[in-house]
Amino acid sequence: MDALVFYGSALISIVASLLVVTRRNPVYGAIFLVLFFTTISLDFLLLRAPFLAVIQVLVYAGAIMVLYLFVIMLLSLKAEELREEVTRGRKAMAAVFSGGLFLLLARAIRASDRVRNAPDLAGPLPVGTGEVGTTFAVGDEIFRSQLFAFELTSVLILIAIIGAVYLTKRGPVEPVRPVEPQRLTGHSPGGPADRGVETGQEVGAAAVRGEAAR
Amino acid sequence: MSPPLLALLELSLKNVLLVASAVFCVGVYGVLSRQNVLVILMCVELILNGANLALVAFGRAMLQAPPGTPTGELASRANVAHVFVVMVLAVAAAEAAVGLAILLAVYRRWRTTNAGEIHLLSG
Numbered sequence: 001m002d003a004l005v006f007y008g009s010a011l012i013s014i015v016a017s018l019l020v021v022t023r024r025n026p027v028y029g030a031i032f033l034v035l036f037f038t039t040i041s042l043d044f045l046l047l048r049a050p051f052l053a054v055i056q057v058l059v060y061a062g063a064i065m066v067l068y069l070f071v072i073m074l075l076s077l078k079a080e081e082l083r084e085e086v087t088r089g090r091k092a093m094a095a096v097f098s099g100g101l102f103l104l105l106a107r108a109i110r111a112s113d114r115v116r117n118a119p120d121l122a123g124p125l126p127v128g129t130g131e132v133g134t135t136f137a138v139g140d141e142i143f144r145s146q147l148f149a150f151e152l153t154s155v156l157i158l159i160a161i162i163g164a165v166y167l168t169k170r171g172p173v174e175p176v177r178p179v180e181p182q183r184l185t186g187h188s189p190g191g192p193a194d195r196g197v198e199t200g201q202e203v204g205a206a207a208v209r210g211e212a213a214r
Numbered sequence: 215m216s217p218p219l220l221a222l223l224e225l226s227l228k229n230v231l232l233v234a235s236a237v238f239c240v241g242v243y244g245v246l247s248r249q250n251v252l253v254i255l256m257c258v259e260l261i262l263n264g265a266n267l268a269l270v271a272f273g274r275a276m277l278q279a280p281p282g283t284p285t286g287e288l289a290s291r292a293n294v295a296h297v298f299v300v301m302v303l304a305v306a307a308a309e310a311a312v313g314l315a316i317l318l319a320v321y322r323r324w325r326t327t328n329a330g331e332i333h334l335l336s337g
Binding site for chain 2: 002003004006007010013014017018020021026029030033036037040043044046047048049051052055056059060063064067068071072074075077081082084085086090091093094095097098099101102105106109110115116118119120121122123125126129130131132133137138140141142145146149150153156157159160161163164165167168170
Protein backbone atom coordinates (compact mmCIF):
# COMPACT_ATOMS: atom_id res chain seq x y z
CA MET A 1 0.00 0.00 0.00
CA ASP A 2 2.77 2.40 0.96
CA ALA A 3 4.55 1.50 -2.24
CA LEU A 4 1.49 2.31 -4.38
CA VAL A 5 1.10 5.71 -2.70
CA PHE A 6 4.79 6.30 -3.28
CA TYR A 7 4.53 5.46 -7.00
CA GLY A 8 1.60 7.83 -7.36
CA SER A 9 3.33 10.70 -5.59
CA ALA A 10 6.58 10.00 -7.45
CA LEU A 11 4.76 10.22 -10.79
CA ILE A 12 3.08 13.49 -9.79
CA SER A 13 6.33 14.97 -8.46
CA ILE A 14 8.29 14.17 -11.63
CA VAL A 15 5.54 15.54 -13.89
CA ALA A 16 5.25 18.66 -11.70
CA SER A 17 9.01 19.24 -11.76
CA LEU A 18 9.04 18.90 -15.56
CA LEU A 19 6.22 21.46 -15.74
CA VAL A 20 8.19 23.82 -13.45
CA VAL A 21 11.10 23.61 -15.87
CA THR A 22 9.12 23.99 -19.09
CA ARG A 23 6.47 26.65 -18.34
CA ARG A 24 7.46 30.03 -19.71
CA ASN A 25 5.44 32.03 -17.18
CA PRO A 26 7.09 31.77 -13.73
CA VAL A 27 3.69 32.07 -11.99
CA TYR A 28 2.63 28.69 -13.38
CA GLY A 29 6.07 27.35 -12.50
CA ALA A 30 5.64 28.50 -8.90
CA ILE A 31 2.20 26.84 -8.63
CA PHE A 32 3.53 23.53 -9.96
CA LEU A 33 6.44 23.88 -7.55
CA VAL A 34 3.93 24.02 -4.67
CA LEU A 35 2.37 20.79 -5.99
CA PHE A 36 5.85 19.28 -6.17
CA PHE A 37 6.63 20.26 -2.56
CA THR A 38 3.41 18.64 -1.32
CA THR A 39 4.19 15.37 -3.07
CA ILE A 40 7.69 15.36 -1.58
CA SER A 41 6.10 15.98 1.83
CA LEU A 42 3.92 12.90 1.22
CA ASP A 43 7.08 10.89 0.50
CA PHE A 44 8.56 12.13 3.79
CA LEU A 45 5.48 10.86 5.62
CA LEU A 46 5.89 7.43 4.00
CA LEU A 47 9.55 7.36 5.04
CA ARG A 48 8.68 8.03 8.69
CA ALA A 49 9.69 11.67 8.84
CA PRO A 50 6.49 13.41 10.04
CA PHE A 51 8.31 16.47 11.38
CA LEU A 52 10.05 17.05 8.05
CA ALA A 53 6.77 16.53 6.19
CA VAL A 54 5.15 19.35 8.17
CA ILE A 55 8.22 21.57 7.87
CA GLN A 56 8.32 20.94 4.13
CA VAL A 57 4.79 22.29 3.71
CA LEU A 58 5.24 25.15 6.19
CA VAL A 59 8.64 26.42 5.05
CA TYR A 60 8.85 25.44 1.38
CA ALA A 61 5.25 25.57 0.19
CA GLY A 62 4.39 28.32 2.66
CA ALA A 63 7.26 30.70 3.23
CA ILE A 64 9.66 30.23 0.32
CA MET A 65 6.99 30.04 -2.36
CA VAL A 66 5.27 33.14 -0.98
CA LEU A 67 8.62 34.90 -1.30
CA TYR A 68 8.87 33.80 -4.95
CA LEU A 69 5.29 34.80 -5.76
CA PHE A 70 5.82 38.13 -4.01
CA VAL A 71 8.86 38.87 -6.19
CA ILE A 72 7.01 37.71 -9.33
CA MET A 73 4.18 40.12 -8.57
CA LEU A 74 6.57 42.92 -7.59
CA LEU A 75 8.30 42.64 -10.97
CA SER A 76 5.01 42.01 -12.88
CA LEU A 77 6.89 40.98 -16.00
CA LYS A 78 5.20 41.44 -19.35
CA ALA A 79 5.03 38.75 -22.03
CA GLU A 80 7.88 40.21 -24.07
CA GLU A 81 10.12 40.33 -21.00
CA LEU A 82 9.54 36.60 -20.45
CA ARG A 83 10.87 35.70 -23.89
CA GLU A 84 14.01 33.59 -23.79
CA GLU A 85 16.43 33.07 -26.66
CA VAL A 86 17.62 29.57 -25.91
CA THR A 87 18.90 27.82 -29.03
CA ARG A 88 17.84 24.30 -29.87
CA GLY A 89 21.45 23.17 -29.60
CA ARG A 90 21.81 24.52 -26.09
CA LYS A 91 18.60 22.80 -25.00
CA ALA A 92 19.82 19.55 -26.54
CA MET A 93 23.14 19.88 -24.76
CA ALA A 94 21.39 20.50 -21.44
CA ALA A 95 19.18 17.45 -22.04
CA VAL A 96 22.16 15.28 -22.90
CA PHE A 97 24.07 16.45 -19.85
CA SER A 98 21.24 15.97 -17.35
CA GLY A 99 20.11 12.72 -18.98
CA GLY A 100 23.66 11.41 -18.83
CA LEU A 101 23.89 12.46 -15.20
CA PHE A 102 20.68 10.55 -14.47
CA LEU A 103 21.97 7.43 -16.23
CA LEU A 104 25.20 7.64 -14.24
CA LEU A 105 23.30 8.00 -10.95
CA ALA A 106 20.93 5.15 -11.85
CA ARG A 107 23.87 2.93 -12.73
CA ALA A 108 25.56 3.73 -9.43
CA ILE A 109 22.32 3.03 -7.52
CA ARG A 110 21.86 -0.30 -9.32
CA ALA A 111 25.46 -1.31 -8.77
CA SER A 112 25.48 -0.64 -5.03
CA ASP A 113 25.23 -3.74 -2.85
CA ARG A 114 24.03 -1.72 0.11
CA VAL A 115 21.07 -0.39 -1.83
CA ARG A 116 20.24 -3.84 -3.22
CA ASN A 117 20.34 -5.44 0.22
CA ALA A 118 18.35 -2.68 1.88
CA PRO A 119 15.11 -3.99 3.39
CA ASP A 120 11.56 -2.93 2.59
CA LEU A 121 11.27 0.71 3.69
CA ALA A 122 7.55 0.33 4.37
CA GLY A 123 8.10 -2.52 6.83
CA PRO A 124 7.74 -2.24 10.58
CA LEU A 125 10.58 -0.86 12.69
CA PRO A 126 12.70 -3.22 14.77
CA VAL A 127 11.44 -3.58 18.31
CA GLY A 128 13.01 -1.12 20.72
CA THR A 129 13.86 1.54 18.16
CA GLY A 130 13.42 4.90 19.83
CA GLU A 131 11.34 7.72 18.45
CA VAL A 132 12.15 8.43 14.81
CA GLY A 133 11.40 11.62 12.95
CA THR A 134 9.00 13.11 15.46
CA THR A 135 9.39 16.69 16.65
CA PHE A 136 10.75 15.45 19.95
CA ALA A 137 13.30 13.14 18.36
CA VAL A 138 14.58 15.66 15.81
CA GLY A 139 14.72 18.46 18.39
CA ASP A 140 16.55 16.22 20.83
CA GLU A 141 19.10 15.37 18.15
CA ILE A 142 19.56 19.03 17.14
CA PHE A 143 20.20 20.25 20.66
CA ARG A 144 22.26 17.29 21.81
CA SER A 145 24.67 16.11 19.13
CA GLN A 146 24.30 18.73 16.38
CA LEU A 147 24.26 21.87 18.50
CA PHE A 148 27.27 23.55 16.90
CA ALA A 149 26.00 22.99 13.36
CA PHE A 150 22.62 24.36 14.42
CA GLU A 151 24.19 27.53 15.80
CA LEU A 152 26.20 27.95 12.60
CA THR A 153 22.96 27.66 10.62
CA SER A 154 21.46 30.49 12.63
CA VAL A 155 24.49 32.65 11.80
CA LEU A 156 24.04 31.76 8.12
CA ILE A 157 20.40 32.86 8.20
CA LEU A 158 21.35 36.10 9.98
CA ILE A 159 23.92 36.84 7.27
CA ALA A 160 21.33 36.05 4.58
CA ILE A 161 18.82 38.44 6.16
CA ILE A 162 21.38 41.26 6.37
CA GLY A 163 22.46 40.58 2.78
CA ALA A 164 18.89 40.58 1.49
CA VAL A 165 18.08 43.85 3.27
CA TYR A 166 21.27 45.50 1.99
CA LEU A 167 20.73 44.35 -1.59
CA THR A 168 17.12 45.48 -1.85
CA LYS A 169 17.76 48.85 -0.21
CA ARG A 170 17.43 51.72 -2.65
CA GLY A 171 21.00 52.85 -3.16
CA PRO A 172 22.56 55.69 -5.12
CA VAL A 173 22.94 53.48 -8.22
CA GLU A 174 21.56 54.93 -11.44
CA PRO A 175 20.00 52.70 -14.10
CA VAL A 176 22.69 51.87 -16.66
CA ARG A 177 20.32 51.07 -19.47
CA PRO A 178 17.98 54.04 -19.93
CA VAL A 179 14.37 53.05 -19.49
CA GLU A 180 12.40 53.45 -22.69
CA PRO A 181 9.58 56.00 -22.41
CA GLN A 182 7.15 53.28 -23.53
CA ARG A 183 7.70 51.36 -20.30
CA LEU A 184 7.25 54.47 -18.16
CA THR A 185 4.05 55.81 -19.65
CA GLY A 186 2.47 52.58 -20.79
CA HIS A 187 1.38 53.57 -24.34
CA SER A 188 3.25 53.38 -27.62
CA PRO A 189 4.88 56.49 -29.10
CA GLY A 190 2.45 58.25 -31.38
CA GLY A 191 1.70 57.23 -34.95
CA PRO A 192 -0.38 59.48 -37.20
CA ALA A 193 -3.61 58.39 -35.53
CA ASP A 194 -2.25 59.22 -32.10
CA ARG A 195 -1.12 62.61 -33.26
CA GLY A 196 -4.58 63.28 -34.65
CA VAL A 197 -6.11 62.51 -31.30
CA GLU A 198 -3.59 64.69 -29.53
CA THR A 199 -4.24 67.68 -31.78
CA GLY A 200 -7.93 67.12 -31.29
CA GLN A 201 -7.44 67.27 -27.57
CA GLU A 202 -5.36 70.39 -27.97
CA VAL A 203 -8.09 72.06 -30.03
CA GLY A 204 -10.57 71.13 -27.36
CA ALA A 205 -8.32 72.48 -24.64
CA ALA A 206 -7.84 75.69 -26.59
CA ALA A 207 -11.60 76.00 -26.92
CA VAL A 208 -12.00 75.55 -23.19
CA ARG A 209 -9.29 78.10 -22.55
CA GLY A 210 -10.98 80.53 -24.98
CA GLU A 211 -14.27 80.12 -23.22
CA ALA A 212 -12.62 80.74 -19.89
CA ALA A 213 -11.05 83.94 -21.31
CA ARG A 214 -14.41 85.06 -22.54
CA MET B 215 1.92 -13.25 -8.43
CA SER B 216 5.34 -13.37 -10.03
CA PRO B 217 8.33 -12.29 -7.91
CA PRO B 218 9.12 -9.08 -9.88
CA LEU B 219 5.55 -7.87 -9.38
CA LEU B 220 5.75 -8.68 -5.67
CA ALA B 221 9.01 -6.75 -5.48
CA LEU B 222 7.19 -3.75 -6.96
CA LEU B 223 4.77 -3.78 -4.05
CA GLU B 224 7.46 -3.10 -1.49
CA LEU B 225 8.92 0.35 -1.04
CA SER B 226 12.54 -0.29 -1.97
CA LEU B 227 15.39 2.12 -1.29
CA LYS B 228 16.37 1.79 -4.95
CA ASN B 229 13.08 3.22 -6.22
CA VAL B 230 13.17 6.16 -3.83
CA LEU B 231 16.74 6.96 -4.84
CA LEU B 232 15.82 6.73 -8.53
CA VAL B 233 12.98 9.22 -8.03
CA ALA B 234 15.29 11.52 -6.06
CA SER B 235 17.93 11.45 -8.80
CA ALA B 236 15.26 12.01 -11.48
CA VAL B 237 14.08 15.14 -9.67
CA PHE B 238 17.71 16.24 -9.26
CA CYS B 239 18.39 15.82 -12.98
CA VAL B 240 15.22 17.67 -13.99
CA GLY B 241 16.47 20.55 -11.82
CA VAL B 242 19.89 20.43 -13.48
CA TYR B 243 18.24 20.50 -16.92
CA GLY B 244 16.25 23.56 -15.88
CA VAL B 245 19.29 25.43 -14.60
CA LEU B 246 21.15 24.71 -17.84
CA SER B 247 18.36 25.40 -20.33
CA ARG B 248 16.39 28.34 -18.91
CA GLN B 249 17.29 32.02 -18.97
CA ASN B 250 14.75 33.51 -16.59
CA VAL B 251 16.56 33.95 -13.28
CA LEU B 252 13.35 33.28 -11.32
CA VAL B 253 12.93 29.90 -12.99
CA ILE B 254 16.61 29.09 -12.47
CA LEU B 255 16.22 29.74 -8.73
CA MET B 256 13.14 27.49 -8.66
CA CYS B 257 15.15 24.76 -10.36
CA VAL B 258 17.79 25.07 -7.63
CA GLU B 259 14.96 24.35 -5.16
CA LEU B 260 14.14 21.23 -7.19
CA ILE B 261 17.76 20.10 -6.92
CA LEU B 262 17.83 20.63 -3.15
CA ASN B 263 14.57 18.69 -2.77
CA GLY B 264 15.97 15.75 -4.70
CA ALA B 265 18.93 15.70 -2.30
CA ASN B 266 16.56 15.95 0.69
CA LEU B 267 14.51 12.99 -0.50
CA ALA B 268 17.66 10.87 -0.85
CA LEU B 269 18.81 11.88 2.64
CA VAL B 270 15.51 10.91 4.25
CA ALA B 271 15.44 7.61 2.35
CA PHE B 272 18.95 6.75 3.55
CA GLY B 273 17.97 7.68 7.10
CA ARG B 274 14.96 5.35 6.85
CA ALA B 275 17.15 2.55 5.48
CA MET B 276 19.51 3.02 8.45
CA LEU B 277 16.69 1.87 10.73
CA GLN B 278 16.85 -1.66 9.39
CA ALA B 279 20.47 -2.46 10.13
CA PRO B 280 21.78 -6.02 10.46
CA PRO B 281 20.86 -7.66 13.77
CA GLY B 282 23.31 -7.10 16.59
CA THR B 283 23.57 -3.32 16.39
CA PRO B 284 22.03 -1.60 19.41
CA THR B 285 18.62 -0.31 18.37
CA GLY B 286 18.91 2.93 20.35
CA GLU B 287 21.67 4.10 18.04
CA LEU B 288 19.63 3.31 14.95
CA ALA B 289 16.98 5.89 15.75
CA SER B 290 19.67 8.45 16.48
CA ARG B 291 21.27 7.85 13.09
CA ALA B 292 17.97 8.35 11.29
CA ASN B 293 17.34 11.50 13.30
CA VAL B 294 20.74 12.89 12.32
CA ALA B 295 19.65 12.50 8.68
CA HIS B 296 16.53 14.51 9.50
CA VAL B 297 18.62 17.23 11.17
CA PHE B 298 20.71 17.35 8.00
CA VAL B 299 17.54 17.93 5.97
CA VAL B 300 16.55 20.76 8.31
CA MET B 301 19.91 22.42 7.64
CA VAL B 302 19.51 21.98 3.87
CA LEU B 303 16.15 23.69 4.30
CA ALA B 304 17.77 26.60 6.12
CA VAL B 305 20.34 26.92 3.32
CA ALA B 306 17.52 26.83 0.75
CA ALA B 307 15.69 29.62 2.56
CA ALA B 308 18.86 31.72 2.76
CA GLU B 309 19.58 31.07 -0.92
CA ALA B 310 16.05 32.07 -1.94
CA ALA B 311 16.19 35.29 0.11
CA VAL B 312 19.60 36.40 -1.18
CA GLY B 313 18.95 35.20 -4.74
CA LEU B 314 15.67 37.07 -5.01
CA ALA B 315 17.25 40.18 -3.46
CA ILE B 316 20.01 40.06 -6.08
CA LEU B 317 17.35 39.57 -8.76
CA LEU B 318 15.49 42.67 -7.54
CA ALA B 319 18.68 44.74 -7.49
CA VAL B 320 19.57 43.56 -11.01
CA TYR B 321 16.05 44.26 -12.29
CA ARG B 322 16.14 47.77 -10.84
CA ARG B 323 19.38 48.51 -12.67
CA TRP B 324 19.00 46.68 -15.99
CA ARG B 325 15.23 46.18 -16.29
CA THR B 326 15.60 42.50 -17.14
CA THR B 327 15.38 39.10 -15.46
CA ASN B 328 16.98 37.32 -18.40
CA ALA B 329 20.30 35.76 -17.50
CA GLY B 330 21.38 35.99 -21.15
CA GLU B 331 21.11 39.79 -21.13
CA ILE B 332 23.18 40.28 -18.00
CA HIS B 333 26.67 39.96 -19.38
CA LEU B 334 28.64 42.77 -17.78
CA LEU B 335 31.42 40.38 -16.79
CA SER B 336 31.65 38.53 -20.09
CA GLY B 337 34.41 40.61 -21.69
